[in-house]
Amino acid sequence: MPKLPYDLATLTQCQIDQDRRLELIAQAQMVEQSRLTNLEASANYQRDRAWTSWLTPNPIGILQNLFGGGDRQRAELQIRATTTQAEASRLNLLETEIRSxxxxxxxxxxxxxxxxQLAQLETDLTAEQKRLQLFEIYxxxxxxxxxxxxxxxxxxxxLTTEKEQLTTKIDAICENTDTEQKH
Structure with a gap:
Protein backbone atom coordinates (compact mmCIF):
# COMPACT_ATOMS: atom_id res chain seq x y z
CA MET A 1 0.00 0.00 0.00
CA PRO A 2 1.27 3.49 -0.76
CA LYS A 3 2.34 5.86 2.02
CA LEU A 4 -0.33 8.44 2.68
CA PRO A 5 0.47 12.07 3.55
CA TYR A 6 -1.78 11.91 6.63
CA ASP A 7 -0.83 11.32 10.25
CA LEU A 8 -3.42 9.44 12.32
CA ALA A 9 -2.45 11.18 15.56
CA THR A 10 -2.69 14.66 14.04
CA LEU A 11 -6.02 13.97 12.35
CA THR A 12 -7.40 12.40 15.52
CA GLN A 13 -6.33 15.36 17.63
CA CYS A 14 -7.89 17.80 15.14
CA GLN A 15 -11.15 15.86 15.18
CA ILE A 16 -11.14 15.62 18.99
CA ASP A 17 -10.54 19.37 19.25
CA GLN A 18 -13.63 19.98 17.10
CA ASP A 19 -15.91 17.35 18.61
CA ARG A 20 -18.97 18.94 20.23
CA ARG A 21 -19.85 15.79 22.19
CA LEU A 22 -16.44 15.70 23.83
CA GLU A 23 -16.82 19.36 24.69
CA LEU A 24 -20.16 18.66 26.37
CA ILE A 25 -18.69 15.70 28.25
CA ALA A 26 -15.82 17.90 29.48
CA GLN A 27 -18.31 20.51 30.69
CA ALA A 28 -20.29 17.80 32.50
CA GLN A 29 -17.06 16.60 34.11
CA MET A 30 -16.27 20.11 35.36
CA VAL A 31 -19.76 20.51 36.83
CA GLU A 32 -19.59 17.09 38.46
CA GLN A 33 -16.10 17.77 39.85
CA SER A 34 -17.36 21.03 41.35
CA ARG A 35 -20.36 19.20 42.83
CA LEU A 36 -18.08 16.53 44.31
CA THR A 37 -15.79 19.15 45.86
CA ASN A 38 -18.78 20.90 47.43
CA LEU A 39 -20.24 17.65 48.76
CA GLU A 40 -16.92 16.58 50.27
CA ALA A 41 -16.50 20.01 51.89
CA SER A 42 -20.04 19.81 53.24
CA ALA A 43 -19.50 16.31 54.66
CA ASN A 44 -16.26 17.43 56.34
CA TYR A 45 -17.97 20.50 57.80
CA GLN A 46 -20.82 18.33 59.11
CA ARG A 47 -18.34 15.88 60.70
CA ASP A 48 -16.48 18.77 62.32
CA ARG A 49 -19.75 20.16 63.72
CA ALA A 50 -21.26 16.81 64.81
CA TRP A 51 -20.03 17.14 68.39
CA THR A 52 -22.18 20.25 68.90
CA SER A 53 -25.30 18.05 68.92
CA TRP A 54 -24.31 17.04 72.46
CA LEU A 55 -24.44 20.64 73.62
CA THR A 56 -28.03 20.97 74.64
CA PRO A 57 -29.51 22.21 77.91
CA ASN A 58 -32.51 19.96 77.36
CA PRO A 59 -32.20 16.66 79.32
CA ILE A 60 -34.61 14.92 76.92
CA GLY A 61 -32.34 15.93 74.02
CA ILE A 62 -29.35 14.41 75.85
CA LEU A 63 -31.27 11.15 76.40
CA GLN A 64 -32.33 11.11 72.74
CA ASN A 65 -28.70 11.57 71.71
CA LEU A 66 -27.70 8.67 73.96
CA PHE A 67 -30.45 6.27 72.87
CA GLY A 68 -31.12 7.44 69.30
CA GLY A 69 -33.50 9.83 67.63
CA GLY A 70 -31.84 13.04 68.76
CA ASP A 71 -29.81 15.74 67.09
CA ARG A 72 -26.75 13.46 67.02
CA GLN A 73 -28.59 10.83 64.98
CA ARG A 74 -29.97 13.45 62.58
CA ALA A 75 -26.43 14.82 62.11
CA GLU A 76 -25.07 11.32 61.42
CA LEU A 77 -27.85 10.67 58.91
CA GLN A 78 -27.08 13.95 57.17
CA ILE A 79 -23.37 13.09 57.03
CA ARG A 80 -24.20 9.67 55.55
CA ALA A 81 -26.55 11.22 53.00
CA THR A 82 -23.93 13.75 51.94
CA THR A 83 -21.25 11.04 51.76
CA THR A 84 -23.57 8.90 49.63
CA GLN A 85 -24.16 11.82 47.27
CA ALA A 86 -20.39 12.33 47.03
CA GLU A 87 -19.94 8.65 46.11
CA ALA A 88 -22.64 8.98 43.45
CA SER A 89 -20.82 12.04 42.15
CA ARG A 90 -17.56 10.04 41.95
CA LEU A 91 -19.39 7.38 39.93
CA ASN A 92 -20.78 10.06 37.62
CA LEU A 93 -17.24 11.38 37.10
CA LEU A 94 -16.02 7.90 36.29
CA GLU A 95 -18.89 7.45 33.83
CA THR A 96 -18.07 10.72 32.05
CA GLU A 97 -14.41 9.70 31.82
CA ILE A 98 -15.46 6.38 30.26
CA ARG A 99 -17.81 8.13 27.81
CA SER A 100 -15.05 10.56 26.88
CA GLN A 117 -10.16 3.13 2.78
CA LEU A 118 -8.04 5.88 1.18
CA ALA A 119 -5.03 3.55 1.02
CA GLN A 120 -7.20 0.86 -0.57
CA LEU A 121 -8.55 3.36 -3.10
CA GLU A 122 -4.97 4.38 -3.96
CA THR A 123 -4.06 0.73 -4.52
CA ASP A 124 -7.20 0.07 -6.58
CA LEU A 125 -6.61 3.22 -8.60
CA THR A 126 -3.02 2.26 -9.39
CA ALA A 127 -4.10 -1.24 -10.40
CA GLU A 128 -6.89 0.11 -12.59
CA GLN A 129 -4.51 2.58 -14.28
CA LYS A 130 -2.12 -0.27 -15.10
CA ARG A 131 -5.03 -2.36 -16.34
CA LEU A 132 -6.08 0.53 -18.62
CA GLN A 133 -2.54 0.89 -19.98
CA LEU A 134 -2.40 -2.82 -20.69
CA PHE A 135 -5.82 -2.79 -22.30
CA GLU A 136 -4.81 0.15 -24.54
CA ILE A 137 -1.86 -1.91 -25.83
CA TYR A 138 -4.13 -4.90 -26.54
CA LEU A 159 -12.32 5.37 -8.12
CA THR A 160 -10.86 8.82 -8.79
CA THR A 161 -14.08 10.49 -7.65
CA GLU A 162 -14.24 8.36 -4.49
CA LYS A 163 -10.61 9.15 -3.72
CA GLU A 164 -11.14 12.89 -4.23
CA GLN A 165 -14.22 12.90 -1.99
CA LEU A 166 -12.46 10.99 0.77
CA THR A 167 -9.34 13.15 0.46
CA THR A 168 -11.49 16.27 0.73
CA LYS A 169 -13.21 14.86 3.82
CA ILE A 170 -9.87 14.02 5.48
CA ASP A 171 -8.30 17.36 4.50
CA ALA A 172 -11.27 19.21 6.01
CA ILE A 173 -10.67 17.69 9.45
CA CYS A 174 -7.64 19.83 10.26
CA GLU A 175 -8.53 22.71 7.95
CA ASN A 176 -11.54 23.49 10.15
CA THR A 177 -9.29 23.61 13.21
CA ASP A 178 -6.70 25.78 11.43
CA THR A 179 -9.40 28.21 10.30
CA GLU A 180 -10.87 28.44 13.82
CA GLN A 181 -7.46 29.06 15.38
CA LYS A 182 -6.64 31.90 12.93
CA HIS A 183 -9.79 33.84 13.91
Whole structure:
Protein backbone atom coordinates (compact mmCIF):
# COMPACT_ATOMS: atom_id res chain seq x y z
CA MET A 1 0.00 0.00 0.00
CA PRO A 2 1.27 3.49 -0.76
CA LYS A 3 2.34 5.86 2.02
CA LEU A 4 -0.33 8.44 2.68
CA PRO A 5 0.47 12.07 3.55
CA TYR A 6 -1.78 11.91 6.63
CA ASP A 7 -0.83 11.32 10.25
CA LEU A 8 -3.42 9.44 12.32
CA ALA A 9 -2.45 11.18 15.56
CA THR A 10 -2.69 14.66 14.04
CA LEU A 11 -6.02 13.97 12.35
CA THR A 12 -7.40 12.40 15.52
CA GLN A 13 -6.33 15.36 17.63
CA CYS A 14 -7.89 17.80 15.14
CA GLN A 15 -11.15 15.86 15.18
CA ILE A 16 -11.14 15.62 18.99
CA ASP A 17 -10.54 19.37 19.25
CA GLN A 18 -13.63 19.98 17.10
CA ASP A 19 -15.91 17.35 18.61
CA ARG A 20 -18.97 18.94 20.23
CA ARG A 21 -19.85 15.79 22.19
CA LEU A 22 -16.44 15.70 23.83
CA GLU A 23 -16.82 19.36 24.69
CA LEU A 24 -20.16 18.66 26.37
CA ILE A 25 -18.69 15.70 28.25
CA ALA A 26 -15.82 17.90 29.48
CA GLN A 27 -18.31 20.51 30.69
CA ALA A 28 -20.29 17.80 32.50
CA GLN A 29 -17.06 16.60 34.11
CA MET A 30 -16.27 20.11 35.36
CA VAL A 31 -19.76 20.51 36.83
CA GLU A 32 -19.59 17.09 38.46
CA GLN A 33 -16.10 17.77 39.85
CA SER A 34 -17.36 21.03 41.35
CA ARG A 35 -20.36 19.20 42.83
CA LEU A 36 -18.08 16.53 44.31
CA THR A 37 -15.79 19.15 45.86
CA ASN A 38 -18.78 20.90 47.43
CA LEU A 39 -20.24 17.65 48.76
CA GLU A 40 -16.92 16.58 50.27
CA ALA A 41 -16.50 20.01 51.89
CA SER A 42 -20.04 19.81 53.24
CA ALA A 43 -19.50 16.31 54.66
CA ASN A 44 -16.26 17.43 56.34
CA TYR A 45 -17.97 20.50 57.80
CA GLN A 46 -20.82 18.33 59.11
CA ARG A 47 -18.34 15.88 60.70
CA ASP A 48 -16.48 18.77 62.32
CA ARG A 49 -19.75 20.16 63.72
CA ALA A 50 -21.26 16.81 64.81
CA TRP A 51 -20.03 17.14 68.39
CA THR A 52 -22.18 20.25 68.90
CA SER A 53 -25.30 18.05 68.92
CA TRP A 54 -24.31 17.04 72.46
CA LEU A 55 -24.44 20.64 73.62
CA THR A 56 -28.03 20.97 74.64
CA PRO A 57 -29.51 22.21 77.91
CA ASN A 58 -32.51 19.96 77.36
CA PRO A 59 -32.20 16.66 79.32
CA ILE A 60 -34.61 14.92 76.92
CA GLY A 61 -32.34 15.93 74.02
CA ILE A 62 -29.35 14.41 75.85
CA LEU A 63 -31.27 11.15 76.40
CA GLN A 64 -32.33 11.11 72.74
CA ASN A 65 -28.70 11.57 71.71
CA LEU A 66 -27.70 8.67 73.96
CA PHE A 67 -30.45 6.27 72.87
CA GLY A 68 -31.12 7.44 69.30
CA GLY A 69 -33.50 9.83 67.63
CA GLY A 70 -31.84 13.04 68.76
CA ASP A 71 -29.81 15.74 67.09
CA ARG A 72 -26.75 13.46 67.02
CA GLN A 73 -28.59 10.83 64.98
CA ARG A 74 -29.97 13.45 62.58
CA ALA A 75 -26.43 14.82 62.11
CA GLU A 76 -25.07 11.32 61.42
CA LEU A 77 -27.85 10.67 58.91
CA GLN A 78 -27.08 13.95 57.17
CA ILE A 79 -23.37 13.09 57.03
CA ARG A 80 -24.20 9.67 55.55
CA ALA A 81 -26.55 11.22 53.00
CA THR A 82 -23.93 13.75 51.94
CA THR A 83 -21.25 11.04 51.76
CA THR A 84 -23.57 8.90 49.63
CA GLN A 85 -24.16 11.82 47.27
CA ALA A 86 -20.39 12.33 47.03
CA GLU A 87 -19.94 8.65 46.11
CA ALA A 88 -22.64 8.98 43.45
CA SER A 89 -20.82 12.04 42.15
CA ARG A 90 -17.56 10.04 41.95
CA LEU A 91 -19.39 7.38 39.93
CA ASN A 92 -20.78 10.06 37.62
CA LEU A 93 -17.24 11.38 37.10
CA LEU A 94 -16.02 7.90 36.29
CA GLU A 95 -18.89 7.45 33.83
CA THR A 96 -18.07 10.72 32.05
CA GLU A 97 -14.41 9.70 31.82
CA ILE A 98 -15.46 6.38 30.26
CA ARG A 99 -17.81 8.13 27.81
CA SER A 100 -15.05 10.56 26.88
CA UNK A 101 -12.56 7.75 26.26
CA UNK A 102 -15.13 5.80 24.23
CA UNK A 103 -15.81 8.88 22.09
CA UNK A 104 -12.08 9.44 21.54
CA UNK A 105 -11.69 5.79 20.54
CA UNK A 106 -14.64 6.04 18.14
CA UNK A 107 -13.06 9.10 16.51
CA UNK A 108 -9.72 7.29 16.20
CA UNK A 109 -11.40 4.22 14.72
CA UNK A 110 -13.36 6.29 12.18
CA UNK A 111 -10.27 8.17 11.04
CA UNK A 112 -8.30 4.92 10.83
CA UNK A 113 -11.09 3.41 8.74
CA UNK A 114 -11.05 6.45 6.44
CA UNK A 115 -7.27 6.25 6.07
CA UNK A 116 -7.46 2.52 5.38
CA GLN A 117 -10.16 3.13 2.78
CA LEU A 118 -8.04 5.88 1.18
CA ALA A 119 -5.03 3.55 1.02
CA GLN A 120 -7.20 0.86 -0.57
CA LEU A 121 -8.55 3.36 -3.10
CA GLU A 122 -4.97 4.38 -3.96
CA THR A 123 -4.06 0.73 -4.52
CA ASP A 124 -7.20 0.07 -6.58
CA LEU A 125 -6.61 3.22 -8.60
CA THR A 126 -3.02 2.26 -9.39
CA ALA A 127 -4.10 -1.24 -10.40
CA GLU A 128 -6.89 0.11 -12.59
CA GLN A 129 -4.51 2.58 -14.28
CA LYS A 130 -2.12 -0.27 -15.10
CA ARG A 131 -5.03 -2.36 -16.34
CA LEU A 132 -6.08 0.53 -18.62
CA GLN A 133 -2.54 0.89 -19.98
CA LEU A 134 -2.40 -2.82 -20.69
CA PHE A 135 -5.82 -2.79 -22.30
CA GLU A 136 -4.81 0.15 -24.54
CA ILE A 137 -1.86 -1.91 -25.83
CA TYR A 138 -4.13 -4.90 -26.54
CA UNK A 139 -6.77 -2.62 -28.04
CA UNK A 140 -4.24 -1.13 -30.46
CA UNK A 141 -3.48 -4.68 -31.62
CA UNK A 142 -7.14 -5.35 -32.29
CA UNK A 143 -7.97 -7.22 -29.10
CA UNK A 144 -10.74 -6.27 -26.68
CA UNK A 145 -13.92 -4.33 -27.23
CA UNK A 146 -14.83 -0.66 -26.93
CA UNK A 147 -17.37 -1.60 -24.22
CA UNK A 148 -14.59 -3.16 -22.14
CA UNK A 149 -12.46 -0.06 -22.64
CA UNK A 150 -15.32 2.18 -21.48
CA UNK A 151 -15.93 -0.04 -18.45
CA UNK A 152 -12.31 0.32 -17.38
CA UNK A 153 -12.42 4.09 -17.90
CA UNK A 154 -15.70 4.35 -15.95
CA UNK A 155 -14.24 2.30 -13.10
CA UNK A 156 -11.15 4.52 -13.12
CA UNK A 157 -13.32 7.66 -13.03
CA UNK A 158 -15.41 6.22 -10.19
CA LEU A 159 -12.32 5.37 -8.12
CA THR A 160 -10.86 8.82 -8.79
CA THR A 161 -14.08 10.49 -7.65
CA GLU A 162 -14.24 8.36 -4.49
CA LYS A 163 -10.61 9.15 -3.72
CA GLU A 164 -11.14 12.89 -4.23
CA GLN A 165 -14.22 12.90 -1.99
CA LEU A 166 -12.46 10.99 0.77
CA THR A 167 -9.34 13.15 0.46
CA THR A 168 -11.49 16.27 0.73
CA LYS A 169 -13.21 14.86 3.82
CA ILE A 170 -9.87 14.02 5.48
CA ASP A 171 -8.30 17.36 4.50
CA ALA A 172 -11.27 19.21 6.01
CA ILE A 173 -10.67 17.69 9.45
CA CYS A 174 -7.64 19.83 10.26
CA GLU A 175 -8.53 22.71 7.95
CA ASN A 176 -11.54 23.49 10.15
CA THR A 177 -9.29 23.61 13.21
CA ASP A 178 -6.70 25.78 11.43
CA THR A 179 -9.40 28.21 10.30
CA GLU A 180 -10.87 28.44 13.82
CA GLN A 181 -7.46 29.06 15.38
CA LYS A 182 -6.64 31.90 12.93
CA HIS A 183 -9.79 33.84 13.91
Missing amino acids: EERRQAITNQIQADLD FQRGQGSPAEYLNIQNRLAQ
